[in-house]
Amino acid sequence: MTVGIRLTDTMRMKTSDHDLVQAANRGDGDAFSALLSRHYDAIHGLAFRMLGSGVDADDLAQDICAVLPYKLRSFRSDANFTTWLYRIVVNAVTDRFRKQATHRRVLAGWGDFHRMQQDEAAHAQNEVAWLYRAMSSLPDDLRQTVALVLGEELTHAQAAQLLEVSEGTVSWRMSEVRKSLRAIARDEEKTL
């Protein structure tokens, strides 16, 4: 039986994610805290890019944080922690989409274009309005793909692995995204 060495604060600054996970799973609360502080912003960022709402991203990040202590126990040491975490975020977002579909809730986040128009009136930023328009024109799976490929700058192959689709599908989805953007551009020309 191996006895875990308790990590001191100074050691922890340079400690790898894996070591933090291991320490956390041995019951070291500080290690857990350090690990989560390190990654919270990434969780939140990806959640925002997929959901399109800061409040929803806060919510989702909190949900993830709440279960992470338990979830962490299934982390395998030969996996990359960030990848593993991305995967949890993707799953959580998918779960949320699925639930929204079940409850037939009104679209929120990227889809809530009208709310956005009001909110953004203050900002008066065309670019933001365009972004929301673009994102809301995409179905859930395309938005997720965009968040990973453009937001996180993953390659198609990497995004494909996370989304559990083939690389070809990701490429196809991105071409659909392009088509959708072009359609918006044409529309805007018309209205100009």
Add this chain to the structure above:
Amino acid sequence: MTDDLDQLKAALKTATPTPDASARDKALALAQRNFDILQQATHSAHLENTPSSEQIGFFDQALRMFEHFGLRLGLYAVSGIAVLGIGIMILTPELSKKLLVYYFQSGPEPTEFMASVETTASSTENSAPVIKQAQLSESIVVQEENEQTTVHELVKLGISEDTDQTSVVPGSIEDLVSRIASGSEHSVLRIEQPMRDAGPVATSNLLSPKRAWNNQDNNAFAQLSNSAQDPLQEMEQFANGQPNTLKIVSEEPVSTFSIDVDTASYSFVRSSIMHDRLPRTDAVRVEEMINYFSYDYSNAEDENGPFSTSVAVLKTPWNQHTKLVRIGIQGETVPADDRPDLDLVFLIDTSGSMRAPDKLPLLKQSLQLLLAQLKPTDRVSIVTYAGSSGVALEPTPASDRATILTQLGALRSDGGTAGHEGLQTAYWQAEKMRGPGRVGRVILATDGDFNVGISGEEELKRYVEDKKNNGIYLSVLGFGQEYYNDGIMQALAQNGNGIAAHIDTTAEAMKVLVDQLSGTLVPIANDVKIQVEFNPTKVAEYRLIGYETRALAREDFNNDKVDAGEIGSGHTVTALYEITPVGSLAQKSDKLRYQSNADTKNSAELGFLKLRYKSPGESESQLIETPIIDGRAENSGDAKFAAAIAGFGQLLRGDTKYLGSWFYPDAIALAHSATGADQYGYRAEAVQLMKKVSAIDLTDNSFIDPSNLSRDTPMVQLGAFESARIAKSEWAWISRRFESYFEGKGPVIQRRATSGGKVFYRLRAVGFEDMDAARRFCSLLKAENIDCIRVAAR
């Protein structure tokens, strides 16, 4: 054109806000708190369950569980057995089939389940052509031009086809890992399969049981299938779930099975029908439908041991030339004074959605009913979960009823739902109450919007299973009509060794919390097995109705190591055989010329019933024997009702071979005539279900023959199904639900076979002006989350 994407990328990055600081702090604090709770709650479990030698500990534990819980281990244990099976090769195909069935009963939707099987296939043999869920969306695209059997359909149906479908190319993850890992000094490990959830199972896990044990159930489960000769073939067997066939007494005089007191199948059937859909045929377990209802066997003369057995001969409603033999078991009701003390933790959903009168108010009433059943030495604790979870009542002896009722009355509903957290707190309370000779149980009461969220169903189930193995059980009470999460509730309760019940009226609360709860809480006999030997001079053929998943080998009857079902206090169990008397017109097989010289001494006996059971806590079984005497057919309401439900169940299974022209109207008439006192209205409800089904289970021929369609007729495909019957019922459901969209559309059912010979049925709609109209139609349906693909007739 990439400019567009670049612009989107830039806008996306600019728009991403820095996380709200207070939300961040709150989330981190919550995480930390849960971390601490988890540490505390599992500390003792860790000491017990983590022996110094991991490997021996693992096998030990798995073996112990295997012996103790047999097949009904639930998913956590499934993963254990799976690994065990591969590691020491004791997994028989039969066992894995049962586990598959179990998995289905409690597991995810079939498509997910299939996907998990396929994933492992690819993990063990990367070169093998396997169908991947990953290809679904691609195949949908392909199909628009190509009329071949699509992967989409195949995956839905669980069929393997020998195509050159390539699986996701392994190795590219390496790139991802190295890229994301930059900044970390860790060396990059090669992962040879696509990622599933948090951690993929590498085949090398088989050498490291501890790790596989810790892994996701679906992965471990998939390994299990993989260990069988052909996982897909195995699955087909399960999907067909062959009904029991007619046995010829002279060839196979003995029938052996385990009892089954579950009623989950009935709930499933009911909820399907309530949603205007035919239940999947393989989800219909006739014996569970029959056993949902209680029958009065208390006047049985043969009273011995903890239950009385009753044997009777009934008329067969669907065949005047055969008879039904009914075996009824009535478990004795254990007086509260004789049962172990209970420590109950009520985990009560107090989220805003519980405000409706049929939710929290009914829940309070129901728990009051339950409280009245408790002994002074029982203890109660109340945990609520809404926006945050909290302990509303620390463990309190049931004798202090005033305190409990006050706290119960003070519960208010508001806020969101934090189910997972609540569950942890509830278990923590139960841990606190543990004591020798006491039984701990968490009773989750919710409207079903249980937020399993990110933790995922599988992990939650495993958590519950883990707690059960530590001696804390879980039962689930559902409230309200929008009971969305019925599946996970059932699964949680099964893994927690409890019931999952849906309470919509005070009467249902009476049934579940007063009558049945004591039954579920207090087992009176374990491993109850039934063996019937038929008398060949009286009975030519027999058929056991239902109990397909409970069949036992003849020799296992006397083998006390073989697990079987439990009976709880006050439970009744019913089993029906359809028998063909010798010389009956109904006899399907020819008489043999030379074999009819059997001993005719006991000519009044149709057969001989043997029953084995173990008293709780004992390992040696006891035997009860009763002859089955031929006599006048019993014609009580109970008898007729059980027969009507048996027939109804067979109709739902599509198992109509023995039913002749008997159909829903006959079932309705028979059941209606036999509802009896029906104190709580269950039987009346069953009659309503039958009426509803007769409207869904279409037999008419209003479907358009696909061969009459001219080439290039635009159509949309709504799905592919295992039988024409299911496809028809899907049409009935979908065309009514989206009536306005379906105006002027006609249904087509096209029979197809894969190259492997498996037949399936495509449901399509015609009536579109052109492909564009079909496209618009599909986008409407897709927005409603209905599968829809454009196709053109060939």
